[in-house]
Amino acid sequence: DTGVSQDPRHKITKRGQNVTFRCDPISEHNRLYWYRQTLGQGPEFLTYFQNEAQLEKSRLLSDRFSAERPKGSFSTLEIQRTEQGDSAMYLCASGPSSGLYNEQFFGPGTRLTVL
Amino acid sequence: AQTVTQSQPEMSVQEAETVTLSCTYDTSESNYYLFWYKQPPSRQMILVIRQEAYKQQNATENRFSVNFQKAAKSFSLKISDSQLGDTAMYFCAFMKHAGGNYGQNFVFGPGTRLSVLP
Numbered sequence: 001d002t003g004v005s006q007d008p009r010h011k012i013t014k015r016g017q018n019v020t021f022r023c024d025p026i027s028e029h030n031r032l033y034w035y036r037q038t039l040g041q042g043p044e045f046l047t048y049f050q051n052e053a054q055l056e057k058s059r060l061l062s063d064r065f066s067a068e069r070p071k072g073s074f075s076t077l078e079i080q081r082t083e084q085g086d087s088a089m090y091l092c093a094s095g096p097s098s099g100l101y102n103e104q105f106f107g108p109g110t111r112l113t114v115l
Numbered sequence: 116a117q118t119v120t121q122s123q124p125e126m127s128v129q130e131a132e133t134v135t136l137s138c139t140y141d142t143s144e145s146n147y148y149l150f151w152y153k154q155p156p157s158r159q160m161i162l163v164i165r166q167e168a169y170k171q172q173n174a175t176e177n178r179f180s181v182n183f184q185k186a187a188k189s190f191s192l193k194i195s196d197s198q199l200g201d202t203a204m205y206f207c208a209f210m211k212h213a214g215g216n217y218g219q220n221f222v223f224g225p226g227t228r229l230s231v232l233p
Contacts, residue, residue, distance in 0.1 A: 004159075033220060042119070042206045042223030043160075056220070091160070104221065106152075106160040 002026060004107035006092050012113045013082055020078045021110045025094030032075050033104060034067060036060065037089040046090075049075060050097065082114045117142045117209050119224035127230040128197045135182075136192045136227045138207030146212035149183065149190045150221070155203040163205070166190065168212075197231045204228050 005024045013019050025032050030051050035043035046065070048056040051072035061067075064083075069075040079086055089111050093104040118141045128134035140149070151163040166174045166183050173181050178198075182191045194201055207224040 035221075040124075040225070042208075042225050043221070044223070045220040048220055093160075103162075108159045 004092055004094050004105055006090075006107040006110050008110060009108060010111050010113075012115065014115050015082055015084060017082055018078065018080045019082055019112060020076055021090055021092075021112075023075045023077070023092030023094075023107060025074070025092070026105060028096065029094035029105075030072060030097050031095045031104075032069055033093040033095075034075070034077050035091040035093065037091055037109070038087075043091050046077075079112075082112075084114045087112055087114045117144070117147075117211070117222045119207050119209050119222055121205075121207055121224035121227050123227045124225070125228045125230070127232055128194075129232050130197055130199060132197055133193060133195045134197055134229065136194075136205050136207075136229065138190045138192070138224055140188050140190065140207070140209050140224075142188070142209065142211075144211050148210045148212065149181075150208040150210065151179070151181070151190075151192045152206045152208055152223075153201075153203045154206065154226075155200075160206070164192070194229075199231050199233060202229060202231045 007022045032049045034046040037043040045058050046061050047067050049069040052069050064080045067077045089109040091109045092107045095104040120139045147168045149166045152160045153163045154160045164176045164179050178195045180193045204226045206226045208221040210219050
């Protein structure tokens with residue numbers, strides 16, 4: 001399977017704990033996105049990488065959130081001191097930088113539940 | 116900022132019938148792209164169809180077609196000959212046309228849950 005993969009698929013944590021999610025994009029894609037999807041809503045943009053550079057961050061990405069993409073390959077999204085409001089599906093997408101628009105392929109997501 | 120509205124939280128259709136999902140958007144951009152994504156239960160988002168705003172011709176992909184009304188900022192999805200496998204959340208999404216390092220992230224609507232009934 002050469003699609004976008006995310007790990008773990010599900011994470012349950014207690015409020016105040018730190019969690020880290022991983023995304024492995026399609027290997028030839030140099031663009032990588034993180035989105036957050038709460039129940040009953042569409043995904044909301046969090047942040048974007050081109051290769052290893054984090055070029056955009058949404059206002060939704062508070063200082064408790066940090067994302068990295070070392071060497072322009074996989075990416076991690078860390079949430080520190082989790083809150084119940086962080087409970088959501090975290091989606092990763094990757095795509096090429098060529099073309100008229102940035103086609104994006106989505107992973108299956110990591111569902112976070114904060115107790 | 117762009118916004119995307121889907122006014123139908125839930126819809127149902129009988130198998131083999133036709134259904135239309137509504138989407139409106141607000142933007143001051145002149146060049147952009149519009150998309151419909153499908154998210155089956157517990158599965159990942161899949162692109163259904165896309166439309167370039169500079170193209171007047173409505174996009175079609177097999178049983179899926181759109182009605183793009185640029186002046187009205189409307190972008191509806193028609194599914195013909197509905198199949199049980201079409202049961203999913205459907206998201207309308209907007210993307211600005213931009214070049215360089217700009218990421219072109221999606222702005223999604225809240226979604227419409229479509230159930231295809233046997």
